[in-house]
Amino acid sequence: MEKLKQIYEGKAKKLYETADPDLLIQEFKDDATAFDATKRGTIVNKGVINNMLSEKIFVLLTKKGVPTHFVKRLNDRDMLVKRVEIVPIEVTIRNIVAGGMAKLLGLEEGIVLKEPVLEYHYKEDKLHDPLINDYHIRALNIATEKELDTIKKYSFMVNEALKFFFDSKGLILVDFKLEFGRCKKKIILADEVSPDTCRLWDKTTKEKLDKDRFRRDLGNVEEAYQEVLRRVME
Ligand code: TMP
DSSP states (O other): OOOOOEEEEOSSEEEEEOSSTTEEEEEEOSEEEETTTTEEEEOTTHHHHHHHHHHHHHHHHHHTTOOBSEEEEOSSSEEEEEOOEEOSEEEEEEEEOOHHHHHHHTOOTTOEEEEEEEEEEEOOGGGTOOEEOHHHHHHTTSSOHHHHHHHHHHHHHHHHHHHHHHHTTTEEEEEEEEOEEEETTEEEEOSOOSTTTEEEEETTTOOBOSTHHHHTTOSOHHHHHHHHHHHHHO
16 A cells, blocks of 8 residues: 555644545654643654554454554554544543643542543644533534444443553553544544553553653653563563
8 A cells, every 4th residue: 555645744643545545544753742732852763663552452452342443554654544534532541640630630640540530632732632521522513422422432441451451561551542533434443552642650660651751851751662662562
């Protein structure tokens, strides 16, 4: 499959049309942004690592019954995916308090939640991806009730599968963000699953091995991504 016209460039990925109107090529870049792209940088080889990690995770999730846009990895940075219409919400699931939830509610990072917390954020950088709930989503026709039920069901399935998977690699899945799309009227998981979109802490040392190292200038950013790749692939 060859890249034809570029149809989208986001903060971390580009999308290209292919000769098949139903398939796109998703290219993973090394660019990193935080705080609605007010902080910008490069994480060397991030694109290659996130492409491999996303492949591994999409394959695992498909086996667990979560349909995804993944078709196949083409090379280091490119992945063939199904064309979807993205539902403009970011679904976050949190197992442990960190980041946005710590800030919103004035909580310490690291509190283990009694049950996972699901949040929806409206995908709009200009508004800083505001927190919304299922009423906003239905009332504003962002998604139907049926679509939302599916999104919620798949999101919790992803949490169960990935908590278990990362635990087996000595990693705690603190929280993560998912994006879904419509493909032939069905909801499927899209975007990527990587240390850009998950918080992963070492099980014993609690060391952060994800994009928080970039967001918070903690150093050893590349090394953290490499370490996640090493553990996931072994
Ligand atoms: P948050 O605590 O900043 O809301 O982030 C929750 C999770 O979502 C965390 O694993 C990082 C991920 N995330 C993204 O993938 N994209 C984003 O734009 C933000 C803010 C967070």
